[in-house]
Amino acid sequence: MADKLFTIRDTKNGIDLKLPYSNFVEGLIQKQYINRNSDYVFSGGQSNAYINDPRKQITRIRKESGVYFTIHDLRRTFITIAESLDISTMALKMLVNHSLGSDVTSGYVIMDVERLRKPVATISSSIESCFNS
Numbered sequence: 001m002a003d004k005l006f007t008i009r010d011t012k013n014g015i016d017l018k019l020p021y022s023n024f025v026e027g028l029i030q031k032q033y034i035n036r037n038s039d040y041v042f043s044g045g046q047s048n049a050y051i052n053d054p055r056k057q058i059t060r061i062r063k064e065s066g067v068y069f070t071i072h073d074l075r076r077t078f079i080t081i082a083e084s085l086d087i088s089t090m091a092l093k094m095l096v097n098h099s100l101g102s103d104v105t106s107g108y109v110i111m112d113v114e115r116l117r118k119p120v121a122t123i124s125s126s127i128e129s130c131f132n133s
Contacts, residue, residue, distance in 0.1 A: 022124030079092065081126050087122065091115065
């Protein structure tokens, strides 16, 4: 947590994804950690399990909010917000773990996780502003 980074392992494309997180997300993680009932921040309901299939949580949120959505709707919304904020295509692709493709130029650009901190903060601020409206 000191580095404000998290790693998603065993992704669809087989490449681990390391990402910075925003102050807002840090607050959510800290709150969840304080109120945890297991060794995991996001418990799967048992002390030795973590959430690996979010269907139960999504069903609950749909019911409580009255809004039907899918995981891909959340991903599409994130990408749309990022693009509307003029986040570079390369940074956006890294944030969602998409391949950079066969673009010759992308092969010359050195991108590391630290370069994603500003785009993450910008996107997070935009999303947070929706809650404060």
